[in-house]
Amino acid sequence: AAGVIQSPRHLIKEKRETATLKCYPIPRHDTVYWYQQGPGQDPQFLISFYEKMQSDKGSIPDRFSAQQFSDYHSELNMSSLELGDSALYFCASSGLDEGSYNEQFFGPGTRLTVL
């Protein structure tokens, strides 16, 4: 079965640079979610989109922005990168056809390292 696709899988940036992470949801899924997971930490919700509109917002820094496009893929844009932004960034997707629980299925993640 098709899964969530994230690119790139690994990214190395310098402080104060910008980064763009991409997420391609499972086909027919209309909702995407972004999470950040620091080393040895639990995933922390950043932001979500439903039908190209922001639907929920968590602890996302003002330096970060995201959007969902007409083909439902999403991009997380990160500017003025800081050392503390080094983490695994996961995208998850969900769709109504997954049942009443609206389960979220996670991608493999992008490992961002800020030097």
Next chain:
Amino acid sequence: QQQVKQSPQSLIVQKGGISIINCAYENTAFDYFPWYQQFPGKGPALLIAIRPDVSEKKEGRFTISFNKSAKQFSLHIMDSQPGDSATYFCAARGNRDDKIIFGKGTRLHILP
């Protein structure tokens, strides 16, 4: 303040034994409680989930027990296998929310 409290932080179980991970929550607006399994460098994978109107759910070797009055739920892994060695996260979500709130995770190691 951790909204979902998980214990233990780490757990070592002999092959064939029962692994038990416990979680507690405070927010009564939570209405969906999933468990995720995560291997190093991989994304969390949904293992099993439950809603508060059910006290127990079993899928294969994995069972969730849910105590609504105590606001506690637990994961039992029967006949634990070395391949079960991973980090397990309990989580919760409110019916008006998108975000899943995770516990701190339990690093499970099954001895061969």
